[in-house]
Amino acid sequence: MPSQAANYYRPQTPEMAVELLANLQGAAVIGGATLALGKLGGGRPSHLIDLCDAGLDRIGWRGHHLSIGATTTMRDLRRHPELSAPGLAAIMAMAGHFEPLPVAAQATLGGNLCTGVGSLVAPLLLYEAHAVLLGPDGERHAPIAPLRLHPGEIILSVELEPGSPMARSGCQSLRRTPVGPALVTLAALVDGDQLRLAVSGIEAPARRLRDLEGRWDRRSVAQWAESIAHVVRPIDDARGSADYRRAMVGVLAERLLKELLPTELREVH
């Protein structure tokens, strides 16, 4: 590498990245740069602070939280043994959307959260995920939706609570193009008779549907799908009307719940 004298920097620690960010006008950190360099990302930053060597690609336990480094790529997420449990399948499903494109080996978790409409937000919300940030004032924890970075802050990692080994989860999404943000993403986790739900795309910001969550009662799958479609507050934009989004979340809900429910419950309904 040439000396770091011009406008590409590859800091070896997160602290160095934060310092560079504070001192360089027009600089931005990059994870995979799949948005920052392409036309999709809007204006290109004048200085790139590449986080690829900053040691932020680790996945491991921090107390009872599973910590996923911000520069973990979609491909690494898919391949990591800690993430192979059925309870984490919702994350795997969304990371899998990037395959077999080469972008899967480049797109990072941190960059995905920064877009605000990234595929991973809804699944991560199922596990009470929060972001760990580092900035000029030190480290802090912040919600991932909406994720609000203070000036000069970077994402170090995302921490989540994977839930019981018996849990099963999944995620369904609907998009108009392979790259654009999904119109609707619905993620669900079933743990015994407990149900958790999260949506993104359909609402801004993404959120858990906590009003509906709780015990899986004797409603049929179709009735649950109807309830989900009823409680969402769909946005209306060029990609899809609110009515269309509401109808589609019902369709996705029915598919997802059929896939996740234990057989005995599925047969009752």
Place this chain on the structure above:
Amino acid sequence: MRWSAEVDGRLVECDVPGNASLAEALRGGAENTAVKVACGEGICGACSCLVAGERVHGCIYPAFRAYGQVIQTAASFADGPVARALVEAGGVQCGFCTPGMVVAVHSLSTDVPATEAGIRHALAGNLCRCTGYAGLVAGAVAGLQRLRAGEP
């Protein structure tokens, strides 16, 4: 900034802005037009090249992440069996996607079956606006088979 890499077997040194993409470094700095830029946002695969053997979309890959690496563009494979098979199968019309397709086929690991389904799945990130894909996919399958059979 001074940028350098081994491109298609040749050591290249040139001045490239630090915030450039690899495609910009190769086309602008290294004058290598085997890398095409169509969408410029990582969708179409026209800019596909290999960095240390891994396929990347050059338009969204930071040039300086590839600093000092071995880079292969379609120029490395121009006379190979894949390029020939694509032409023979009618898989080339305007030819703009062809360099990216050739690189993509060369990047496929042995667990990708050399079948129509295997190729359609593995090449999902490479778009062609002209051929309708039938000849292109047939050419890619034949090219991969010939590559694996060791045809020069």
